Amino acid sequence: MTDAELAGQASARERQPARRAAIRHDADPWWVQWSIIAVAVLFLGSFIVLPLVVVFAQAFSKGAAAYLAALRDPDTLAAIRLTLVVAAISVTSNLLFGLIAAWAIAKFEFAGKNLLVTLIEIPFSVSPVIAGLVFVLLFGLQGYFGPWLKAHDIAIIFALPGIALATIFVTFPFVVRELIPLMQEQGSEEEEAALALGASGLRTFMRVTLPNVKWALLYGVLLCNARAMGEFGAVSVVSGHVRGETNTMPLHVEMLYDGFQLQAAFAVASLLALLALVTLVVKTVLEARMSQE
């Protein structure tokens, strides 16, 4: 075959997909394509983007100075501080519990394993309000441990421990859920190899297990953190809504809103919205890293 013939064949081959694409274009008329896209964009715009814009518009409705003043309010600062503390406590404990639980489930065989896997998911299927009520029933004044706690002067409900407990409960599944499937897929061979090479259990965990799950772990922590900072229902039940003391940011937003301080309410809400945006960006980056591995 001559070069010219080869070239001719090649260009014929190139033309073919173009024609096929044109036919497909005819099969879905332009107005069908465009109306489907328009519906999707409109839906996304009115339910996601518009509210987000409104939050920031309201927050800055009285200017940047008012915005900053609202955030500098002592009660607001207290709410921000409490939210950060609660998030730090619940993310740390769920990181530890999550690693231990995922390790146990992925690497060992034991009776009741399936039950444990089901139990871990419970916080996702239980309404957060119920979760909060459970802690009131346990630790509240009329609760099982109430009188004893009262006698020993330990405050759980309407105090930081109760808020932290409720948040830990609600956010428990995030880290475990990310880790279990990954750890199961990876198996224990790398750990066995490390042990056979003389590494200690701790070294094996730090140098082999942890690096192998680090992106999934960060992903779980990120989602856990977002939920911990945004949790309303469960915290609302156990907090007692004491301004400047037991109000987290979401509770504080509600209180400001109920008190007709619209602009202040949206200023605090804008911080939560910002958190959501940052979470979204980090999440996208982490997902890219995970799919690379």
Add this chain to the structure above:
Amino acid sequence: MRISALDVTKRFGDFVALDGVNLEVRSGELLALLGPSGSGKTTLLRIIAGLDWPDDGEVQFDGEDALPRAVGERHVGFVFQHYALFRHMTVFENVAFGLRARPRRFRPNEQEIRRRVASLLDLVQLGWLADRHPNQLSGGQRQRIALARALATEPRVLLLDEPFGSLDAKVRKELRRWLRKLHTEIHVTSIFVTHDQEEAMDVADRIVVMDKGRIEQTGTPQQVYDHPVTSFVHEFIGESITLPVVVAGGDVRFQGQPTGLDPQGVADGAATLFARPFHMTILPAPGGDALQGSIRRVHGIGPARRIEVALGSEPAETIIEVDAPRVQQWQVGQLVRLRPEHYRLFPKPD
């Protein structure tokens, strides 16, 4: 190092993986644990390594009880079927892992680690891959790195679990030869698990044939092939012709007909006759006592010619395939007699 397994038993629930296994591995030899899947060979290897513990029995290294020691304290090198390389580390760091994991006072300095890793990578001929990650290597390369990693700590024994199991046929053959060569160079006591008899025959000094958690036979490849001691070994290793026969009054009968073969001391009752396809002599029929049959098919090109012979009559007809000399002409339908020059009789298990 000499390794002994004494009456080792291991159960997983109701499943008996190892049933009172006794094994003696000689110092410096390359031993193959050969058997079908579920025969317990991998379990035995893992117990020797310290990755599993037996329910009963003992494992000794040079006569010393090894069971109280964890895998890291036994100084074994373990190579996994799926390599188990540390995926987030470079090839260099993988090989260096065992050296870095040593307690501080036994840990070589960084320069020494570099030198040792470089020489190990040279040994496996992959020095140029030091900065790559495992997912950038081919299967054969990964397994060689896994081997270098296992050798880095200068193990007293090398344990390989189906080391070539996940490689394609050509690479497998290359690596096999390479492992054999490596073993003659470094001479560390090595045990490898395989289900591939050809691989075991090719590489090992001695073969341990296992089935259903028991050792069926131990011996050199030659011994195991030429003198199988159980019907399982005869069938599992090499090609076998099997015929259901009956031993009656010092005679071996096939479908009621005397065959003129010696029962080899097998007691009266049902038995199975085993022979190799090239140990059958084909004679023209009719004649004296022998296995009578007719030719069904003639095939094969090159030096080997294969003939399918139908023995006995319908419906209990048995078709066997034998090697035939090329010089003779055979016709389909021709009546022939078969006489096994070498064969083994094993009583049929109840």
